[in-house]
Amino acid sequence: MRAITARLLWPGLLGLCIAGYWIGWQSGHAVLAFNLTYFGLAAVLLVLERVLPYEQSWMPSDGQLFNDIAHTVLNKGLGQVIAATVAIAGVSQAGPEAASGWWPGHWPLWAQVSLALVVAEFGLYWAHRTAHEFRAIWHWHAIHHSVTKLWIVNTGRFHFLDSLWKTGFAMAVAWVAGAPKDVILWVLAITTYIGFLTHCNVDMRCGPLNWVFSTPELHRWHHNRDPIEGNCNYGENLIIWDVLFGTRLLPSDRKPPVNIGCKDAVPETFLGQLAYPFQAWARRDFWAKKLG
Numbered sequence: 616m617r618a619i620t621a622r623l624l625w626p627g628l629l630g631l632c633i634a635g636y637w638i639g640w641q642s643g644h645a646v647l648a649f650n651l652t653y654f655g656l657a658a659v660l661l662v663l664e665r666v667l668p669y670e671q672s673w674m675p676s677d678g679q680l681f682n683d684i685a686h687t688v689l690n691k692g693l694g695q696v697i698a699a700t701v702a703i704a705g706v707s708q709a710g711p712e713a714a715s716g717w718w719p720g721h722w723p724l725w726a727q728v729s730l731a732l733v734v735a736e737f738g739l740y741w742a743h744r745t746a747h748e749f750r751a752i753w754h755w756h757a758i759h760h761s762v763t764k765l766w767i768v769n770t771g772r773f774h775f776l777d778s779l780w781k782t783g784f785a786m787a788v789a790w791v792a793g794a795p796k797d798v799i800l801w802v803l804a805i806t807t808y809i810g811f812l813t814h815c816n817v818d819m820r821c822g823p824l825n826w827v828f829s830t831p832e833l834h835r836w837h838h839n840r841d842p843i844e845g846n847c848n849y850g851e852n853l854i855i856w857d858v859l860f861g862t863r864l865l866p867s868d869r870k871p872p873v874n875i876g877c878k879d880a881v882p883e884t885f886l887g888q889l890a891y892p893f894q895a896w897a898r899r900d901f902w903a904k905k906l907g
């Protein structure tokens with residue numbers, strides 16, 4: 616029974632969220648629908664983490680609850696400012712019919728959103744991969760990798776520079792491609808749902824979906840303390856660019872290590888974490904390629 620539930624959870628929960636957002640989007644209440652599905656999914660996953668945990672040793676507190684939430688709120692706030700700026704600047708148009716350049720605005724919405732996910736993921740992939748491979752950028756990404764357990768609450772624990780870096784890459788690619796604003800909003804909603812699912816400490820088995828999407832099974836390998844093995848599975852929503860560029864990792868003969876984290880001395884406090892990359896740059900720890 617537990618095995619069946621574990622197989623149904625990932626596609627079931629993502630499907631429910633997408634259906635909820637679709638209903639709201641159709642009736643002109645997309646923002647309300649997004650908030651309901653966002654907080655609804657968070658609540659369900661928090662319960663499932665108690666009932667169907669993947670890893671028991673990740674259940675006790677790691678003392679980072681305030682920091683995790685503070686980083687998340689700061690990033691969400693920044694995201695709102697960016698969205699408002701884009702809207703005021705008139706860079707992005709509303710409906711799919713407002714597509715520009717070569718973007719296939721005549722395609723059905725689901726096909727446009729699928730294409731936009733693939734296109735945006737190319738930006739997300741390289742933003743994430745460069746953050747792992749170059750020390751100057753790693754300093755801000757280390758905040759995300761300093762967690763010693765995975766659970767839904769540290770999904771949004773990113774240094775704000777990390778969020779700007781990733782959003783910049785993804786938005787630049789989507790903007791060059793000419794995707795309309797509605798399609799981009801769909802991608803942002805799906806990215807949020809998949810992010811929660813990827814990070815949660817819930818027993819989920821994704822089977823063949825592990826070849827298409829970024830799943831918890833794949834992402835746990837990414838949080839490996841060993842940087843040689845952890846430099847893998849960079850995809851945020853989809854894993855297809857990892858497959859293409861040879862960075863997908865999902866061994867079938869062993870489980871990913873439970874003792875996750877990174878070797879950097881990331882401060883325990885929120886302000887210390889915000890200051891961390893700036894202090895590293897002040898030490899001129901800047902250009903060397905990251906060796907781990």
Ligand SMILES: [Zn+2]
Nearest residue numbers: 743747756837
């Ligand atoms: Zn990473």
